[in-house]
Amino acid sequence: MKKDIVSFAMGNEAITEGALAAGARFYAGYPITPSSEVAEFSSIRLPKLGGMYIQMEDEIASIAAIIGASASGVKSFTATSGPGFSLMQENLGVAIMGEVPCVIINVMRSGPSTGLATKPAQGDVMQARWGTHGDHGIIALSPSTVQECFDFTVKAFNLSERYRTPVIILTDETVGHMREGYVRRELSPGEILNRKEPTCTPADYKPYNFEAEEDGIAPLAAYGSKYVFRINGSGHDESGDPCARPDNADKFIRHYTEKFIKNRKDIVEVKEFEMDDAEYAIIAYGCSVRGAKAAMKLARENGIKVGLLQLITIWPFADLEVLEICKKVKAVVVPEMNLGQILGEVIKVGQNYTKIAGVNRIDSQIITPYEILAKLEEVAK
């Protein structure tokens, strides 16, 4: 019998439980508001499961430790907020170029710099996409409820394992600290994905031979297994050996983007609310979804047919889904707690098809349904 536990918890606890349910058994981190509860819950829960918790000296070391642990075959994660996420950027690149699965939770707070340490924001959207140097793709998911904190963290681990990539959970102070009821589902084995392991002879194993695979993802062995291999954050060939040949660099750097494009259908996820008869749409993610849902209701009560597109994956961007909506509605409103980071993406996709307007706050106050409603009424005039 599967045991589903209904509990009343904060988002950061549900994230921790999601990670553990997905099979994560290694946490390394450095405390920072508003993410510290993930560290605290992990430090209590992991030893009971035989897993490892370690508090490192900074966020640079934290992400390094989880990448190392993952190379030893253990699903690993860390949690932080803006200042720590900034420190992680260089080694995030190691996970991208070394193709080592891991999950990074960024409970966003108001920035730049130390900013307003205890207040929410959604200002790290572009940092998640482009924060580490060089061309690459990335996966980022953004929960809006405590239930989604659990569910999306499970998904994050699955995508990370499946595509040998770091996956970022972009949540925020509001969702991280909010308490709601949620179902801590016991996952069936089929719901948990593990990295593809090599089946060849040890002598034939090449940790980066992605071209030999139908899905374009090379199997990943673990240190200590019968396979001996090199993880390399410098330019390398199929074997992981350093390689500076231009054609090799071209092939691999494209691969860090193309593996997400190729598997887009499996990765990108959105949720639609009342889009069937909608004449106007809200496109939202994370905490802003909450106000958007309420605004949609209010607008419909006022006779404006509004639907909502929730971005579950922020990156890769749901361009096809957004395009479809832009082609269908008279106007799109994008509420977010920044000065238009996703708005810009929506404009890129849909500006030739519909009117697009943002509702933006950067004063640490969450966007109210009435602000979104006012914008809907304005564009519907």
Next chain:
Amino acid sequence: MKYMDYLRTELFPLFWCGGCGNGAVLGAIARSFETLGYTKENTVVVTGIGCWGKADDYVKTNAFHGTHGRAIAFATGIKLANPSLNVIALMGDGDGATIGGNHFIHGARRNVDITAVIVNNYNYGMTGGQLSGTTPENSKTTTSRYGHIEGAFDICKLAEAAGAPYVARATTDNPVVMQHLITDGLKKKSFAFIEAIAPCPTHFGRNNGMPDAVSLMNWVKDKSVSAQQAKTMSAESLEDKLITGKLVDKECEDYGTKYQKIVESLRVKEASS
């Protein structure tokens, strides 16, 4: 396995300059692996970035080549996730004692069972001989043309003060001793640190009137005092000296062992409740 079997001899000649001490240190490490009967499968060589950071190119064991200064942090995760592995972190003095200095002192304090080998060549070799945290005061580098005006770290003292249970210093003119010191460090079930003194002839040597390996070796010899000898010398006469040999060797339960005790006690509690 013979020591040469740990090395990718097909890639020789080594990328390092003639007269560079890196090859001698790598040889001592491979010999230590042989002595301890390490396998390629149960060993992970973790490197930083720099001339010495390229050492992993030449090993046949598992390897992890990460970022400049962070080898100890990567090694910490690798080891704690699979305690049966032999994990060794190789860093330059820029890597381990300058940009990565914070990881170094916390590694020594935290006491995860890994072995760290810093090759101290007194400058940033890879990037053209700029000053590092171990560059001696008054010496010339490509970024201290008028003489270096900062003091230098004594990395062994730093490791000792931070709590490292095993600290040793070796010089490349005595590779056999170096190998013994590395072997003992690897054997030690705790954080072990070995500083290998190997001044860079191409930059540090050339910029300080010692362009060849021989004059640099003499410079090191003149500065070297064995740990035993040092005991009989005054603090004053030891200033600017390199004390070589085993400097710290004490018992100190490592992080992984202590952590497993917590895991066990929780299991017992769970079972009895």
